[in-house]
Amino acid sequence: MSQRSPGILRRLFGGFWNLITWLRVALLNLIFLLLLIIFIASLWPAKAPQLGEDNLLVLAPSGLLVDEYTYIDPLTQLLEETTPDQVETLVSDLVTAIDLATEDKRITAMAMDLDSLLGAGISKMEEVGVALERFKAAGKPIYAYGSNLTQQQYYLASYADEIHLNPLGAVLVTGFATYRNYFKETLDKLAVSMHIFRAGEYKDAMEPFMRNDMSQASKENNQLWLDELWGVYSSRVEEQRNLPKGALNDFINTMDKSLAEHQGDSAKLALDAGLVDQLSTRSQFQQQLAVKLGTKPDDGLTFQQYLAMHHSTYVPLHRDRVAVITARGLISQGEQPSGETGDESFLALLQQVQEDTSIKALVIRLDSGGGGVQASENIRLGLVQLANERPIPIVISMGSIAASGAYWIATAGDEIWATPTTITGSIGVFGAFATFEKSLDKIGVSTDGLSTTALAGAVRADRELSPMAEDLLQQGINHMYSVFLGLVADARNSSPEEIDKIAQGRVWSGNTALELGLVDRLGNLEDVIARAAELAELDHYEVQHIIKPLSPMEQFLSELNRAEVVQEVRTVMGKHQASSGLPPSLVTHLQSLLAPWQMLDAMNDPRASYAMCLVCLAP
Numbered sequence: 006m007s008q009r010s011p012g013i014l015r016r017l018f019g020g021f022w023n024l025i026t027w028l029r030v031a032l033l034n035l036i037f038l039l040l041l042i043i044f045i046a047s048l049w050p051a052k053a054p055q056l057g058e059d060n061l062l063v064l065a066p067s068g069l070l071v072d073e074y075t076y077i078d079p080l081t082q083l084l085e086e087t088t089p090d091q092v093e094t095l096v097s098d099l100v101t102a103i104d105l106a107t108e109d110k111r112i113t114a115m116a117m118d119l120d121s122l123l124g125a126g127i128s129k130m131e132e133v134g135v136a137l138e139r140f141k142a143a144g145k146p147i148y149a150y151g152s153n154l155t156q157q158q159y160y161l162a163s164y165a166d167e168i169h170l171n172p173l174g175a176v177l178v179t180g181f182a183t184y185r186n187y188f189k190e191t192l193d194k195l196a197v198s199m200h201i202f203r204a205g206e207y208k209d210a211m212e213p214f215m216r217n218d219m220s221q222a223s224k225e226n227n228q229l230w231l232d233e234l235w236g237v238y239s240s241r242v243e244e245q246r247n248l249p250k251g252a253l254n255d256f257i258n259t260m261d262k263s264l265a266e267h268q269g270d271s272a273k274l275a276l277d278a279g280l281v282d283q284l285s286t287r288s289q290f291q292q293q294l295a296v297k298l299g300t301k302p303d304d305g306l307t308f309q310q311y312l313a314m315h316h317s318t319y320v321p322l323h324r325d326r327v328a329v330i331t332a333r334g335l336i337s338q339g340e341q342p343s344g345e346t347g348d349e350s351f352l353a354l355l356q357q358v359q360e361d362t363s364i365k366a367l368v369i370r371l372d373s374g375g376g377g378v379q380a381s382e383n384i385r386l387g388l389v390q391l392a393n394e395r396p397i398p399i400v401i402s403m404g405s406i407a408a409s410g411a412y413w414i415a416t417a418g419d420e421i422w423a424t425p426t427t428i429t430g431s432i433g434v435f436g437a438f439a440t441f442e443k444s445l446d447k448i449g450v451s452t453d454g455l456s457t458t459a460l461a462g463a464v465r466a467d468r469e470l471s472p473m474a475e476d477l478l479q480q481g482i483n484h485m486y487s488v489f490l491g492l493v494a495d496a497r498n499s500s501p502e503e504i505d506k507i508a509q510g511r512v513w514s515g516n517t518a519l520e521l522g523l524v525d526r527l528g529n530l531e532d533v534i535a536r537a538a539e540l541a542e543l544d545h546y547e548v549q550h551i552i553k554p555l556s557p558m559e560q561f562l563s564e565l566n567r568a569e570v571v572q573e574v575r576t577v578m579g580k581h582q583a584s585s586g587l588p589p590s591l592v593t594h595l596q597s598l599l600a601p602w603q604m605l606d607a608m609n610d611p612r613a614s615y616a617m618c619l620v621c622l623a624p
Contacts, residue, residue: 056111061305065118066094070125072372073331075344102308103136116302117149119158126405128424132529137164150290163245169285175271176280181235189217196443202479204486205433208510233514323545328364336376336410348383366398366537375410375617388417398540402533403427410616416496422533423515423524431618433510434485485614
């Protein structure tokens with residue numbers, strides 16, 4: 006019997022399916038081939054541009070000035086077409102680029118474009134400012150431009166020889182302030198019981214959950230450091246701009262009347278007040294620099310390009326090294342990404358130092374308001390162990406913020422350095438958690454059961470906290486505070502009783518901390534590195550920043566994202582990162598509103614004990 010051949014429809018659909026399979030395989034192969042080409046291209050060294058004479062360095066920091074990048078997953082970077090240096094700028098990169106340019110005869114001037122700078126603590130801006138002063142001292146002029154100069158942008162602009170402001174812009178300097186949202190009434194309406202335990206009259210991190218306003222003790226303490234930091238800001242600006250003492254305060258406090266006299270023209274007001282030198286559009290600014298220097302900022306060399314050129318030709322000359330490890334953000338337990346400080350992550354970095362015999366000194370850069378007591382203690386013990394096993398100098402460098410748990414860590418250093426505007430201190434401890442027994446009662450949920458002891462089941466979110474449990478928790482907080490006082494007293498050659506007089510959760514500026522004996526010296530990160538090298542008796546050395554390494558896949562995706570081929574493809578396709586469309590001031594307010602709740606969510610100390618300063622935000 007003869008076999009029937011497939012029908013025409015079956016042959017037609019079979020051929021169509023084979024075509025789809027072929028196209029699918031071909032497309033996957035093409036994608037793989039494209040990724041392979043991009044990867045190879047990313048590994049191929051780019052040809053560094055050659056510098057001639059009379060080059061203009063363009064300083065255009067973007068996002069926030071930070072000591073360490075916040076971790077962004079490389080896959081997210083690739084998909085969202087962004088890199089960490091587009092949302093944050095490393096202070097060390099700015100200072101290094103400026104100092105290299107100061108000594109480089111091929112760099113003759115600098116243009117600062119400040120429109121993309123979103124914010125920075127005054128301590129970080131001071132470090133950049135000192136480098137700018139060195140650049141000017143070498144006889145090299147600085148020109149600054151801003152469409153609207155915010156308070157942080159204007160501080161850096163004040164170091165320029167000329168400040169150009171857009172004719173429709175303004176100098177938005179208002180002074181420093183600290184305001185917080187308070188949730189006590191909200192919690193009462195929701196019938197949520199917040200249990201707060203603290204040691205230190207001025208330890209106000211939990212006040213938003215305890216009160217509907219700022220306590221008098223908190224107001225008194227916060228006013229002190231706010232006034233000190235504003236005094237530094239205003240005096241620096243007045244000095245740089247050759248303005249009489251008090252001119253900046255007068256400008257702000259009489260702005261309504263002065264602006265009315267200028268018919269609402271903020272740019273003209275800033276010009277007449279001596280805050281800027283000229284009103285220019287961006288195009289006019291470009292043309293004027295072209296006439297003065299022979300080069301437009303658009304044709305200048307960005308500080309990122311300049312650093313890349315230096316790194317591509319740099320050959321280490323010395324084996325001995327001073328290592329720098331940064332502890333930034335919330336201090337908590339476990340592995341944490343860059344931009345936060347996990348005790349396990351930090352200890353892994355210390356292990357790198359332990360194993361590298363070329364490292365002769367260590368600098369710990371603190372830029373944190375603290376966190377969990379246990380995590381802070383684990384890091385301190387890690388530093389003590391390192392010092393015992395490898396007796397190298399360990400010097401602490403405080404950045405914008407080094408308070409509470411960060412100061413706990415600082416006690417392990419041979420010396421503690423701060424900048425004049427560092428926010429530090431906040432030596433105190435608190436504990437907090439919420440119970441919802443009243444909330445549950447409102448919706449008809451009750452809790453009942455049995456226990457074998459007075460403490461079994463005593464700490465539950467659905468039950469009222471017993472007096473015995475409250476007493477035990479408060480005693481635990483008091484003990485942690487006494488331990489904190491003892492650590493500080495030992496480190497500062499004092500007594501717990503004397504430290505208690507300046508502790509109690511009070512926040513101090515770096516200047517005042519020096520007077521009180523909480524720090525040894527004032528200086529920036531460069532000063533601290535030099536001091537660590539001096540203690541290690543190093544005449545010649547390299548500086549090595551120890552950071553958490555990326556996994557092989559993360560490294561691949563990161564390199565892929567930075568590849569020139571990828572950048573060119575994006576340029577051709579005209580893709581741009583989407584913006585939220587929200588005003589920056591609203592974004593900032595929403596972030597501050599969420600901050601206390603995000604902090605509660607991030608708390609993971611096993612004994613619910615925290616050395617943290619929520620109000621310690623760099624103004």
